[in-house]
Amino acid sequence: MGATRTVAVYSLGGTIAMTTDPATGGVVPALSAHDLLAAVPGLDGHGLELRVHDFRRVPGASLTFDDLTELGAAVDKTLAGGDVDGVVITQGTDTIEETAFFLDLHHGHEQPIIVTGAMRNPTMASPDGPANLHAAVLAAADPRLRGAGALVVLNDEIHAARHVRKSHTTSPAAFTSPGAGPIGRIAEDGVQLTAALPHRYDPLVQPRSRQVRVGLYTVSLSDDGELLAAWDGRCDGLVVAAFGVGHVPQRLVESLERLAAGIPVVLSSRIGNGPVLTRTYGFPGSEKDLISRGLIPAGNLGPYQARLLLHGLLVQDADRETIMEKFSLFAY
Structure with a gap:
């Protein structure tokens, strides 16, 4: 890679x-960032300077928005x-895909952020x-990933x-990227891109x-609809993980319309691969019907990503028009 390149490493557990x-x-999480790097053979021969930050030692399931906000500020x-x-x-x-998307939403620098972990302890x-x-x-450290935002690297694959x-x-x-595939791989100690860098x-x-508080309700x-009704008055926004391309049982329609009159309600698909449609089906509880009642289509975002984007917008006091505009960017 030529001249010495510098990589900051933050460990969360x-x-x-x-x-x-x-x-x-x-x-249980116990090893420090220095412990982790000490177990990696071969890094010394790549002319890299590593700056190590022992940031948290918690299971992925216990990370919070506060943790990720503090991490994002430190990385920035x-x-x-x-x-x-x-x-x-x-x-x-457990939460790598959510951390990566959270960081990507707020990342304004050219240097890449790489999130990784292990399946076997x-x-x-x-x-x-x-x-x-x-x-x-x-x-x-690879300059070919400048401008790529946040990425996930495991099993020698690079995912947006x-x-x-x-x-x-x-x-x-x-880790997979349904409908897209990885953008590259690590081979012979270097990045090999197989697709264009993700659009920023x-x-x-x-x-x-x-x-x-942003709720997530899976149909x-x-x-x-009893559990759906329990969200009324208890959240600032709600993501609905609907059937297929954005469908719910007819008995849920009125409850969703009432909720959407008071808070942003985002319509996503529980499938997690492919877009929510906007103008194909027209029966009560279809995507056209729900959008006409005030629900905001999530486009190609899965329910977990949609929740993170909605949370990030509500923290900024974004109005409905801004929320709709931001989600429209992920339509296809």
């Missing part, structure tokens, strides 16, 4: 940083100095953490934050301290 707890016999400050070529985040895989016979961290550091999903509970190849959008401003067979 997760499986990649877990060791056995003698008290319980289970594994690091990159604003101009002497860091990229950033690596290590964390638990260090006490197992074949832990994948060292290989994933090695690949992530090389990706963060907008498309990546955790699609298996245990496989080392758990104007970043959201860094979140303020204002607390908002299911024979849904009677």
Whole structure:
């Protein structure tokens, strides 16, 4: 890679940083960022300077908006100095896709942010953490990924934050990008791009301290709407993970219309691959019917991503028109 390149590494915990707890016999986050890097062979030969930040030691499932807001602010400050070529985040895989998209929404720098983790903890016979961290550091230092935003690197594959999903509970190849595929791979210690870098959008401003609650409601067979009604008055915004291209049972329609009259209600699909339609089906509870009643289509965003975007907009006190405009950018 030529001259020395600098990568900042922030560790948050997760499986990649877990060791056995003698008290319980289970594994818990315990390893520091320095511990993780010490277990990675071969990094010394790449002319890299690593700046290590032991940021959190928690399971991925326990990360909060406050954690990610503080992380985003720290990364922003690091990159604003101009002497860091990229950033690596290590964390638990449970929420990697959400962390990556959250960071991508607020990322306004050219340097890439690479999020990685492990499916197999260090006490197992074949832990994948060292290989994933090695690949992530090389990706963060590679100038070919400048301008790519936030990315996820595991199993030597590079995924855009907008498309990546955790699609298996245990496989080392758990991360996929349905409908898009990875944008590249790590091979022979370098980045090999197989697709164009992801399109970037104007970043959201860094979140303020204002607390908002965005609910996620998944529609299911024979849904009677009782649990949907429980959200009334308890959230500032709601994402509905509907059937198929954006359909719900007819008995839910009036409740959704009432909710949409008071708060932003975003219509997404529980499938997580493909867009919500806007003008094809016309029966009560169809996407056309729901949009006419005030619901905002999520476009190609899955329900978890839609919730993060809606949260980021509500923290800024965005009005309905702004929310609709932002979601329209992800239509296809």
